[in-house]
Amino acid sequence: MSSILLAAVSAIVFVLSVRAPVAEGEVGITRAVVPVLCLAVLGAGAYVLQRRHGALETVVALLVVCCAGFAYALSVDPLLASSQKSDSIVLSLPVVAATVSGVGRRSLASCLLVCGLSYVATSSASVLGTEIGQREIVVDFTALGSVIAVFALLIVLWLARRNAVQEAPALDRAAKEQESIDEEARLLGHASSLLHDTVLGDLHAIAMLEPGPIPEGHLDVIHRDLDLLARSDELLRAPGSAAIPGLIESTSENRLTSTLARVGSRGLRVIVSGDVHELDTLDAAAEEAIVAAIEQCLVNVVVHAGVSLAELAIVAFGDEVTATIADAGRGFSASATPSDRLGLRLSVHDRMLGVGGSATVWSTPGAGTSVLLAVPRGGS
Template sequence: MTLGLPGDLARATLSRSLARAGHAAAFVALGIAIVLALLVAATGYSPAGWSAAGLVTGMAALLFLVARYPTVLFTTVYLVVGTGIVFAITTLVMNTDVFESTNNVVLALPCLALMLVGGAGAGSVNAIVWATLGYALGEGALLLGALTVGAEFMPSFAATAAFVILVVVRSFDGLSRRRNARGTTGLHDAGRQSHELAIRREYELLAIARLHDTALGHLIAISAAGSGPVDERLRSGIREDLGLIIGRDWATEPEPEPAPGAAREQASAPANAPAPANASAREPAAPAAAHAPATVRDTYPPLRHALAAARNVGLEVRITGDLDVLHALDLTRARAVDEAVAQCLVNVARHAQVAEADVALGIGGGEVTVAVMDTGVGFDVHDVPLDRIGLRTSIRARIEQVQGSVRLWSTKGIGTTIVITVPEGDA
């Protein structure tokens, strides 16, 4: 039973509730004892009733302090003083001829209150220890009082039965809480492991996609360059990407910065335009206002990587729509779209057997859509081998990581269309 509360709060609440229930029962027992003592005194049966009523009232006052401030000091004082009160009441009651032994309802009431002390500290073990101490002191006071007046001693049946019930209830509560604690620990460990697996999966997808895109893009660029020495700008771009892959920060997204290399041309240039001699791989990040997040407009020209990859593989790209719609995305989503579109264009150059492709951009309904289309040979989606990671990892998994979606249509002899849809705003 958790009472609709979190596990830790529920256990603490139940423990306090049991302690308060014990205190309430103790107050009821002391209240009945006071009433009986007053009735005995008021009817003139025994003047000692007034003394007994006063003693029980003092015991109730001490119990109130324990219930209000459950500290070791107040609990100890209550037990010590309560033991003396039980002894005094025993001598008063057993001096009369009403009861044959100490096993009677009058003496059972203060013994019950002594046993239901609750005590300092939370938990079932503490409660059982304090109850055992109270029960033992109460029975000891009965024995000592009976010996003092020469009466017959018998353990209080009512106090003993209440003590057994309390131990059973508290033991069950402790075992239940321990079992629930183990279950909670197991759930916590399972949740942590699941979170770690998700992070590991995310890093694995990132590593596979980055290695696939970089290696495949450069290999195709080298193949398209033909025989002879490799262009120095392409060579520089390969060295730069190789340093990123084997470096310690391979999993971080590089911030735009000046660096040569044809593989990172600015996206603002036409896709089929020749690269200038002093072209840089990355634009420096524009200074942003304090505490303001980086935006695509500030730091990342739209489809920069995709259009540069298309130039490297000799693919002409016709753009329909406004590239500025990508400014509605944050930097993480803009990069994901850029890299996914780059992989689409590389796939066109590698498989479609055409030299041109179309890229259409649009925005609406809170989403940015980019479609990559070609009129190449097409393929059957169901015939793609499972070990081919271009579409599955570099495109689909990359977009899904930023809460986007990828749809693909392809017909043999007609061509292929891939539609990438990403929500606006932050990932």
């Protein structure tokens, strides 16, 4: 701001030096050299006031600004018309430039102090130089108004900053609370998906048994589910970090093998094609999500399709890994699917969306169902 004002004054001084009457053999523009040099020195002092905040540096800079203002008022006086008084714009703007040089201080008190001292020093020097030039001394409302405006602006900004600082802890707490709520919702969704994929599916399989003693294999499933429910706190870990026996194994191949074994125990044979090891290129969350979604799709075949055979193809395509699950069963109409059916919505679609992937379902009543799952390498 100071440099802009001083540049404007320099331009005015050059214009005045050209337009003012000159003696014979004198070049008018040369009379602007000394005032412009004084303005340059004043600008250097203002720069120090803005950038250097040490006590000694501030005092020296104020002295430089004061002396430069006095020399400027003396040197520019011959270029002014005789009718002009001490409040001429050519004399006021350097005072304003020096005043605003104190706004860069760290505290409100130091800003007000430096701005006030700069105003007093520069305006006094300007008045003294003008008085020596025998011009009429009047109140410079331009310079006075500028210092009042600067003081008011600094106070308003300080009050706004103080209010912002006072409100910052509350805003920080609100942000943390919202983050906690979002994380809890994500973890609860993850736990709900795991619960739906395991316990509810296993209970449905047991309900489909013929009357009589429960087979040993199904008893093992019951014990596993009871252990899973007893250790429900592990469900609230981030995807890929839980280590629940029988649910999440160490490698994608083991995960998928365990999935195929579980649906196989319910009478479904799955023909696998493609490259299972492509799942190893995914991060833990994406790998867990797609394997769990594959299992849910195969469980849906067992429960709803009415067939004992399904196909699974795992293929890498560009930056994505895809899994296609297809059966030739009953099929269904998406518009006729009950809203309380959580399998496709919660355990398939939401899982894929959670890792930046997608799930696309094609089904026609009487013509089977195909599901295409896609997740990006490296997660979302």
